[in-house]
Amino acid sequence: MYLKRLEIKGFKSFADKVDLEFDKGITAIVGPNGSGKSNIYDSIKWVLGEQSAKTLRGSKMDDIIFAGTESRKGLGCAEVSLTIDNSKKMFPYDYSEITVTRRLYKSGESEYLINNTQCRLKDITELFMDTGIGTDGYSLIGQGKIEEILSSKSEDRRMLFEEAA
Amino acid sequence: MYLKRLEIKGFKSFADKVDLEFDKGITAIVGPNGSGKSNIYDSIKWVLGEQSAKTLRGSKMDDIIFAGTESRKGLGCAEVSLTIDNSKKMFPYDYSEITVTRRLYKSGESEYLINNTQCRLKDITELFMDTGIGTDGYSLIGQGKIEEILSSKSEDRRMLFEEAA
């Protein structure tokens, strides 16, 4: 159930489509300050169903649509697709891989797809339930967030253990 | 009015007396994780009158007294002395340098000295008023604290500007 592919277009600083292929093992993402590394992290959170703009460092959800630069106009839509291996049939589909897609239009309209078929956000979060993949739990740790696992609010940590247990 | 000397004994991990001399210009303090660098920073805050144990990463003030290790007993007293140049007579003393000393005993008793003469904590904070030296303002920036200058609570930042103005 490993990540195979991540396609980002119109999400934050990714005005031009970016297509990342991943293999098993360890992939490092490097680059200068402000180049877009954490934006890649945010795109994964977002396509997995993150609903809090604040968690994605914005104040409203449409902050994640490419806003333009001094020399380029903004875009009307942000789209992220995540492809996950399904060769062990962990997902209830006959395909060898599952692609989850999320779109947000400037109008506020959202679209969600599983293997190119329209669905609801609910279907995406339910798809990942009990797989260890998702926006809760401990599979995604954001910049500046690792110490939260030691948080003095022990209730925060309980979430972590319950997710694991 | 530059820092000339810092003497630390019994403060946090400084069980053995450490004597640091400083010159004008830039001094870098380096070393591995957990070696005691931020403890040096804390000792400067403390001798300048810091009263919040939490700011010094403790839960009560006597957390700053050397607590012992697996092979050494704890100490009964923490003492820090800071010597500042006074060649321009910015301080109302005839000496060419000013030494401020703070001691805390396990009993809870505190001692404060200016040039080896007993005084109150109040005398130390008043000595530094309007010099730009002190625990408020922007002359001491702790680990993980630089972003506070951008704090969304704009009241926090006002303190900074008022200190500067």
Next chain:
Amino acid sequence: MKEQFEEKFIIIKNNFNQTFKELFGGGFADLKLENDDILTCGIDIIVQPPGKKLQSLSLLSGGERGLSAIALLFAILRMKPTPFCVLDEIEAALDDANVNRFAKFLKDYSKDTQFIVITHRKGSMAAADMLYGVTMEEKGISKVISLKLKGGN
């Protein structure tokens, strides 16, 4: 339900002492339930770097806290590996020696979990099988290039 949680808790607890010792080269770490109300109470974290006295977590250094958090993360992963794990600069507070210990952990755990790590640190990059470089050749526009492949250049 309560028993199942208790079992898992004990496994993570023991793993944590293990991963802590491996990352710190000694010392000890523990997890304690705040009270008997197992399903709703908080969990206390207790940590003692090698040779040092047991003190509150707040007195630890930035790097010691970071490394303890990493030990706890891996303790949970050891019990129940997730299919993939995305980490954004979690080793920021670590000195180079500790980054190397962290990188070795990544390599060991990567047999069961796919890792995607965003990093500035050479030690973490060296452990990677694959490297993506993110740049902004055109200001404000992110671009990604593949930099290194497994066993290749």
Next chain:
Amino acid sequence: MKEQFEEKFIIIKNNFNQTFKELFGGGFADLKLENDDILTCGIDIIVQPPGKKLQSLSLLSGGERGLSAIALLFAILRMKPTPFCVLDEIEAALDDANVNRFAKFLKDYSKDTQFIVITHRKGSMAAADMLYGVTMEEKGISKVISLKLKGGN
């Protein structure tokens, strides 16, 4: 009183735009009083890295936020230098190129302010006139050794 604050505010505001441009190689930065209640209102920080669109501070990267904070600190120091300044790893989020820009700033400002910087970064160490190394030869006991002198080894 109100006028005096307003004067100082304008100086810091202009300094900030200056230091920001120097550290980012362009772009622009501003400070805005929230309302006319000059002596009690909050202060908004507005920042735009070169070539990028003006957006909220929260959308900036970790390193861009760190560098903006450093620009503001130096803007205040430029107006009213403190006798000495102690900085504990304030350049942690910066990449190596930005650490070098920060180090150059330190050198320029060190004419008017004595700096004591705790750091892990080579760029900051290279700017130092003097280096103290902190170690724990005996576990849990800090010891300090002098490592480098001005113009010497």
